[in-house]
Amino acid sequence: MCGFKEMGSAAVEDMIEASSGVHFSGFHMDGLDSRHIKKPMISPATESMHNQPFLIGVAGGAASGKTTVCDMIIQQLHDQRVVLVNQDSFYHKLTEEELARVHEYNFDHPDAFDTEKLLDSIDNLRHGRAVDIPKYDFKSYKHDVFPVRRVNPSDVIILEGILIFHDPRVRELMNMKIFVDTDADVRLARRIRRDTVGKSRDIAAVLDQYSKFVKPAFDDFILPTKKYADIIIPRGGDNHVAIDLIVQHIRTKLGQHDLCKIYPNLYVIQSTFQIRGMHTLIRDSQTTKHDFVFYADRLIRLVVEHGLGHLPFTEKQVITPTESVYTGVDFCKRLCGVSIIRSGESMENALRACCKGIKIGKILIHREGDNGQQLIYEKLPQDISKRHVLLLDPILGTGNSAVQAISLLVKKGVPESNIIFLNLISAPQGVHMVCKSFPRLKIVTSEIDICLNKDFCVIPGMGEFGDRYFGTDDDDDQKVVVPMQQSC
Numbered sequence: 001m002c003g004f005k006e007m008g009s010a011a012v013e014d015m016i017e018a019s020s021g022v023h024f025s026g027f028h029m030d031g032l033d034s035r036h037i038k039k040p041m042i043s044p045a046t047e048s049m050h051n052q053p054f055l056i057g058v059a060g061g062a063a064s065g066k067t068t069v070c071d072m073i074i075q076q077l078h079d080q081r082v083v084l085v086n087q088d089s090f091y092h093k094l095t096e097e098e099l100a101r102v103h104e105y106n107f108d109h110p111d112a113f114d115t116e117k118l119l120d121s122i123d124n125l126r127h128g129r130a131v132d133i134p135k136y137d138f139k140s141y142k143h144d145v146f147p148v149r150r151v152n153p154s155d156v157i158i159l160e161g162i163l164i165f166h167d168p169r170v171r172e173l174m175n176m177k178i179f180v181d182t183d184a185d186v187r188l189a190r191r192i193r194r195d196t197v198g199k200s201r202d203i204a205a206v207l208d209q210y211s212k213f214v215k216p217a218f219d220d221f222i223l224p225t226k227k228y229a230d231i232i233i234p235r236g237g238d239n240h241v242a243i244d245l246i247v248q249h250i251r252t253k254l255g256q257h258d259l260c261k262i263y264p265n266l267y268v269i270q271s272t273f274q275i276r277g278m279h280t281l282i283r284d285s286q287t288t289k290h291d292f293v294f295y296a297d298r299l300i301r302l303v304v305e306h307g308l309g310h311l312p313f314t315e316k317q318v319i320t321p322t323e324s325v326y327t328g329v330d331f332c333k334r335l336c337g338v339s340i341i342r343s344g345e346s347m348e349n350a351l352r353a354c355c356k357g358i359k360i361g362k363i364l365i366h367r368e369g370d371n372g373q374q375l376i377y378e379k380l381p382q383d384i385s386k387r388h389v390l391l392l393d394p395i396l397g398t399g400n401s402a403v404q405a406i407s408l409l410v411k412k413g414v415p416e417s418n419i420i421f422l423n424l425i426s427a428p429q430g431v432h433m434v435c436k437s438f439p440r441l442k443i444v445t446s447e448i449d450i451c452l453n454k455d456f457c458v459i460p461g462m463g464e465f466g467d468r469y470f471g472t473d474d475d476d477d478q479k480v481v482v483p484m485q486q487s488c
């Protein structure tokens with residue numbers, strides 16, 4: 001009996017762990033001055049590997065539930081960039097003669113697929129190039145019925161198909177191989193339903209194709225590839241335990257999970273499609289200033305609310321209008337905000353909206369080519385050492401400005417554990433720098449990005465936050481055009 005090799009046993013995690021090499025989607029330190037990172041997390045030799053997407057192969061008999069399993073994985077990984085590539089898209093184009101005698105064509109044989117083209121597409125995706133992948137039409141047996149699908153490079157690529165493990169060159173690219181193992185009679189029943197209802201085929205033709213091609217090909221080509229699988233999922237999409245473990249493992253491999261494990265004081269707010277949608281808008285270079293401000297404000301408000309949830313509280317009882325006692329909590333009163341000028345100021349309104357009358361101090365750090373930081377202005381509440389401080393800056397990049405600002409707060413007597421640093425997007429480098437320097441401080445962020453580029457910009461990031469929020473970027477539509485006669 002083959003199970004999830006084998007799901008549910010203590011050895012499962014170890015076995016999954018052994019299934020693929022170490023993989024982080026981010027954490028490359030290209031061009032980052034070693035002075036900025038106290039201790040690199042990975043050796044340069046492993047860097048290129050970390051930039052490659054995590055490739056998952058999903059094989060199994062026709063109608064075993066491969067697509068269903070992939071959809072479930074993608075659904076759970078909604079906060080990651082995941083693309084699904086179907087082997088169906090690489091069916092060879094049929095000649096007129098083959099089309100005329102299509103009932104004699106074997107769609108389940110390895111030769112039915114254009115594996116060279118598949119390899120070429122994967123190679124492009126692995127090297128960060130977008131590809132156009134045709135969408136196969138099962139009714140007409142053609143690729144030109146639907147528009148091609150533009151597939152962008154992603155952190156995770158899932159390759160799905162009956163014979164995706166057949167060619168060793170494709171297999172070797174995979175970091176994780178999953179085989180969906182479903183009973184033959186269940187597969188046949190689903191196939192009959194799918195082909196007659198979904199593809200409007202005649203039941204006699206479906207059964208004929210099954211006995212002539214589908215079953216023999218399963219026995220001769222598909223089943224023998226099960227031995228290459230790292231994970232075998234019995235019952236496909238019904239096996240929620242297997243899918244949860246697979247998703248957990250992928251997250252670990254992607255590294256984001258690791259950062260939260262390394263630094264228990266790093267809090268990444270639970271992603272939802274709403275949050276992903278807001279990030280999509282503020283990261284899009286085409287978003288207008290008006291929309292940028294609107295969605296950035298929504299996200300900031302969420303981060304601020306989460307940050308406030310980390311403040312200490314005291315129990316409080318009140319009497320309700322029904323003269324009952326309600327036992328609740330009282331907000332922490334000794335509180336202040338400190339914004340790092342200029343971007344941090346965009347977060348002040350949200351903080352004021354949540355904490356009536358809150359005092360907000362400011363710190364201005366001048367960036368000099370990112371090699372060193374220079375503090376040039378500070379205005380903080382006099383009694384700041386007695387307050388919990390919410391430090392505001394929407395982007396955590398190298399961590400230099402943040403470390404400088406936090407050092408100043410600590411010098412003013414604020415206990416490290418009384419500081420909560422709020423931001424929208426964090427680069428792993430900044431997280432390492434801040435969390436290592438101040439292990440008792442808390443960071444609350446909404447997303448962790450991949451890395452910094454050689455110009456110290458967060459990637460994928462969203463550009464200069466301050467310029468986009470305050471409208472000082474170079475977009476033509478943002479410029480105030482002064483008519484000639486007035487400017488004289």
Ligand SMILES: Nc1ncnc2c1ncn2[C@@H]1O[C@H](COP(=O)(O)OP(=O)(O)O)[C@@H](O)[C@H]1O
Pocket residue numbers: 060061062063064065066067068069190194235236237238
């Ligand atoms: N666990 C399941 N229970 C019931 N029906 C399922 C299940 N998994 C898949 N199906 C149905 O069976 C058919 C084949 O599933 P699909 O995921 O497309 O398989 P494959 O991609 O392996 O061909 C689909 O119509 C799907 O809705």
Ligand SMILES: Nc1ccn([C@@H]2O[C@H](COP(=O)(O)O)[C@@H](O)[C@H]2O)c(=O)n1
Pocket residue numbers: 061062063064066088091107108137138139141161162214
């Ligand atoms: N024109 C075609 C092409 C393929 N098939 C069958 O599809 C099955 C593979 O698709 P899955 O989603 O089930 O992986 C395979 O068994 C082919 O026989 C087809 O019927 N017509």
Ligand SMILES: [Mg+2]
Pocket residue numbers: 066067
């Ligand atoms: Mg499928």
